[in-house]
Amino acid sequence: MTLDDIDKRLLAALQKNAHLTAQELGEKLHLSPSQAGRRRQRLETEGYIQGYTARLNPERLGLTVQGFVQVHLGTHGPEHSASFARLLATRPEIVSAWTMTGDADYLLRVYCADLPSLNRLIHDVLLPHGAVAKVHSQIVMDQLKRDGPLPT
Structure with missing residues (x-):
């Protein structure tokens, strides 16, 4: 199914x-509340909307x-x-993980309480895994743009 302009505006509004x-939603989209609700439900059913979450302050x-x-x-x-994927799933401080092309096989985004916690994650959890040869970490100094909505 293709998205029409109203669907795209609905998705953009819900991401905000x-x-x-x-x-x-109806007021924003110039639809009746029932039409807006049906569109939202259809977009949920068809998998465009995967769920709703709260953004927490780390x-x-x-x-x-x-x-x-x-x-x-x-x-x-x-x-x-x-085996490595199972390890990642057990660690709450690893909030996202990607398989990558290029030099590294995986890129992990992590949140830790402090530098010793990050050090323990790397040296006591990741490096001891039998398949891991090396890790390279980068600490975020400042996040200039927050995780934003997807373009619709």
């Missing part, structure tokens, strides 16, 4: 404020260090990748 009611939660960790595997294969 997922709490919008059908009434408020510093208020005591997570003062944000970093990116590149992981280079020494051995490749399905069993090593699956």
Whole structure:
């Protein structure tokens, strides 16, 4: 299914404020509340909207260090990748992970309470994994642009 202009505006509005009611969406889109609600429900059912979450302030939660960790595997294969993926799933400080082209095999985004916590994650968790050859970490000094909405 292709998205029309109203669908795109609805998605953009929900990315800014997922709490919008059908009434408020209808007003923004010049639709009745029931039409806006049906469109939202259809976009949810068809998988355009995957869910709704709250954006938390990491510093208020005591997570003062944000970093990116590149992981280079020494051995490749399905069993090593699956084992590493299982390890990532167990670590709450790893908030996102990507497989990459280029030099590194994985890029991890992490939030830690402090530098010793980041050090423990790297030296006590990641490096001991049998497939990991090396890691390269970068600490975020400042985030100039927050994670934004997807272009619609």
